[in-house]
Amino acid sequence: MYTPAHFAASEEAVASLLHDSEAANLVTMTEDGLLATLLPFVYEPTVGEHGALHAHMARNNTQWSMPATGEALMIVQGSDAYISPSWYASKAQHGRVVPTWNYSTAHVYGELVIHDDAQWLARHVRRLSDQHETGMPQPWSVDEAPERFIAGQLRAIVGVELLISRVEAKTKLSQNRTPADVDGVIAGLRAVGDSASAADVERARTS
Structure with missing residues (x-):
């Protein structure tokens, strides 16, 4: 990944991306070429030497059964946003400004391990569901569904561990702009209703 020094992600930013992102594209190189699937995942920092991403895919998806050549890759995407040059204070000063795109992303590489057993899958889907149901007005639990139904659903998926x-x-969040330009970016993002991207720029400025 091309990453200028001022856009290099801190350890805290990387941990936040892995903890807070909800899905990632799993990319593998196989004998049939590149394959990719968007998967919801759970970050497990205590698994293995550097942590792991746990996910699952449909059993009918052939990607899990195609032997991967070399490392697998999961592309994690944080918030992203168009940045208008009209938001920069420097536009009025000299006009030498152009549009750009702010974003945070992580390319996570590792060994792909397939889990085709009900116990691993049951733990995983419960963990994944609990992660997303937290904060819901009426959180749903796996235990609310009939046991035989859940067993059937588990047979239709395969576990994926990276x-x-x-x-x-990389966190490209206007770190290369002047303080006045950054103020303009934050105000502009809030004005168009993108509070998440505005908060990311705010955090990058203070980190």
Whole structure:
């Protein structure tokens, strides 16, 4: 990943991306070429030497059964946003400004391990459901569904574990702009209703 020094992600930013992101594209190189699937995941920092991403896919998806060549890759995407040059204070000063795109992303590499057993899958889907149901007005639990129904659903999926070997991450959040321009970006993002991206820029400025 091309990452200028001022856009390099801190350890805290990487941990936040892995903890707070909800899904990632799993990319593998196989004999049939590149395959990719968007998967919801759970970050498990205590698994393996560098942590792991746990996910699952449909059993009918052939990607899990196609032997991967080399490392697998999961692309984690944080918030992203168009940045208008009209938001920069420097536009009025000299006009030498152009549009850009702010974003946070992590390329997570590692060994892909397939889990085709009901116990691993049951723990995983419960963990994944609990992660997303937290904060709901009436949180749903796996236990609310009939046991035989859940067993049937588990037979239709396969567990996917990426044992992390390395992470390349980038947070391009206006760190190369002047303080006045950053103020304008934050105000502009809030004005268009993108409070998440505005908060990311705010955090990058103070980190």
